[in-house]
Amino acid sequence: MDLLDDRKRQVVTAGETRAVVCDRPSVAGSVTQRACSFCGSRVVLYPIADALHLVHGPVGCAAYTWDIRGAQSSGPQLHRLSFNTDIREEEVIFGGEKKLARALRELVAIHKPKGAFVYATCLTGVIGDDVEAVCRMATAELGIPVIPVQSEGFKGTKKDGYSAACRALDQLIGTGPTEGIGPHSVNILGDFNIAGEIWVIKGYLERMGVEVVATMTGDGRVDTIRRAHGAKLNIVQCAGSMTSVAKLMKEKYGVPYVQVSFFGLEDCADALYQIAKHFGDPEMLRRTKEIVKAETEAVLPELARIRKDLEGKKAALYVGGAFKAFSLVKALRQIGMQVAMAGTQTGGPADYEHLKELCDADTILADDSNPLEMASWLALRDVDLFIGGVKERPVAFKLGIGFCDHNHERKIGLAGFEGCAAFAREVHATVTSPVWSLVPRRAGKGSA
């Protein structure tokens, strides 16, 4: 692959000593898979189910993020509606603050949310709307927290959007009562309850005897987030998006945090043990061992069967955050697959160093990749599977390569022990499909 000059330093093979250059803006014209800063804050906050999420901007920003993640809620479904001030030419000329204030009044009266998030966009940023002032006024007038999320699309990368979301959460945390919160209590940070995954994790924690105070933000509620500072430990999963909330809570409220992942058998077991060890309760540790043993034994026979079919097959992956990449490399190894290429949108220098340790020497590592690069590596390494999101899917499918969605739009829960089995089943279903024997890449070479 003839890389663009500006991109060469962002691609290495794992065995090289050279570090992956990362944490930089995308090269113009390179067809990055990254979205914008606005997207970062919108996807992180959107699963809070009893809040009003109002996009202050033109129609596209709201329409493209309408129910974007399929984040599930056990109660209110307000987050699944798309609210938008639908800025038109008139507001571009005269300003959109009045429309925003009217929108908040109207929507709060209809939907009676517990709180509201107002997302600024490029357009309302450049016309100079004072979103913060409108939110302050609305908070006083409407009697609920109305929180500005200042992540105009042009302000930095998706990661900066994550930070804006964390600042917004910080405004809520610490404003609710903490009475009745026990000593073995946690918040779950960085799980968005895609396909009900947070319920799986909560199930394990409950069996361990751990109380979950707030979930951020999957199946999230405004009032539980307000009392999150009462929990005794933060469990951070999607490290990229939520570590800064954990750090803030440590500074402000002295709540320690652990970084974990619930994807893959190893990581999932490790996560539960870390939590149990933190509380130092021997009884809890005993229960945790039981859970890990029982859950692992329940899925191992199926994983072994699947492994027989997948042994030696090759995979490539391109995901948003590095933590997901770590887990996937391990989860793929569990079912006998090698990782030929691994890339992320938002990984940092330390993440890539860790990824180097995890991967084989010839694994291609790429930061902020694009379809042409990925397509060339999929073909070069002749992979059997590509793992990514909706934007990566056609790159794989067009070339006749199996694909597994590990992002927003999947409908299968992949977290926890049962999630490992679901993941393995999905990988198996795509990799062993008979259709590959018909695609040009494989035709005439025997079946895949």
Place this chain on the structure above:
Amino acid sequence: MSLPIAVPSSKRPAATNSCRVCAPLGSVLAFRGLRGCMPLIHGSQGCATYIRRYLISHFREPMDVASTSFDESATIFGGQSNLAAAIKNLVRQYSPEVIGVCTTCLAETIGEDTVGILREITTADPDLPPIIHVATPSFKGCQYRGFHDTVEAILRATARGGERLPHVNLLPGPVSPADLRHLREIVAAFDLPLLMLPDYSETLDGPSLASYAPIPEGGTPLAEVADAGRATGTLQLGATLADGPGAYLEREHGVPLVKASLPIGVRATDAVLESLAAFAMESAAGTSASAPITPAWLSAERGRLVDAYVDGHKYVSGKRVAVVGDPDLAVGVAGFCAEIGLVPVLVASGALTHRMATALDLLGLAPGSFEVMEDADYDSIGRRVAELKPDLILGPSKAYPTSRALGIPLVRIGFPVHDRIGAGRILHLGYRGTQRLFDEVANALLDHQQDSSEMGYAYQ
């Protein structure tokens, strides 16, 4: 549930569940129908990423669209260097035959002189491929407008006048790849040379490949578009277009323009075939060719369709439907419904044309028998559907929450269809497309009736 209904989104302070998307999406779609064209969106990179994701969910095809990736300094000082860098990088990676630049709200609001910047860039590097620019701020219009404005921009930049040529220009509007393929087949049946703009029938519904195509094969070559100003005539589909790109060709190059509703239903398809026959006569004038007759396979399809109408008429007769979609598709489908005895009680679109009601009157729908909602969001559409209680909804996937909440079956048409495969292969046009639509509508009603019956009969 206290909101007034049928108030356009623009008159309300907030839209809930938008029924439209933004103008650059329509622009990208149109650019994808030009051979070797690489679309470039001038603004924040989220715009390109979201549009790609949305189009991929519908077409399930690669959708490489570049962005000039504005940051804060570009927003303050202008995006000139970003635009230059983006063009340089995409030329190196994609070797496009043409670059289609459309703008975002951001670029338009900071007063970026995109035309001037592009002139400088092309002057400095004469080896660059042609660059076509179109302004697509979404605060002025949605994907529907972005699409037609882009078609017009391509024609303005490319079409040249001169001696008449025998071909006909076909401006199909934002229809499906399957529709485009079928239109081409129909025009070919009249022995008419065709220039169709855009034509993404191959680029957005392509074959499985051994190696990745940076720009998918297919599309109308720019060199052919140059001849648009010399065509025998232009056939522009879309009942709600005021002037449309075809009017530009007529004004500027004297190419006679015939406007027609989308060929959905027997009568609307008859009308389009009559226009094509007339063009074929005109095109063949002075040659020894005989007057064109409707090709046999089209007559056969028409005959089968009418026969199917008869077989199924009782299942649809008097049933009430709500139709949601792009204005021209919604109007076309409503016309088809009226033709088979379905009663369109609500015809809704997220776009604002001010012309849907008139277009429906012209199709022969009894004035006062239906309601039209333009500039609507799904919240107001859903409220009205809940009150009108139709038996069926025809519309995109985004109507599914309404369909599910009210227990009214949904037949998926138009864009976007995100929750099924084969969206690009949904055929709406011609006798064949109408046949498919009719079978699906009748079967959706039968299905619903069968599912809600107690005895679960297997005969109908």
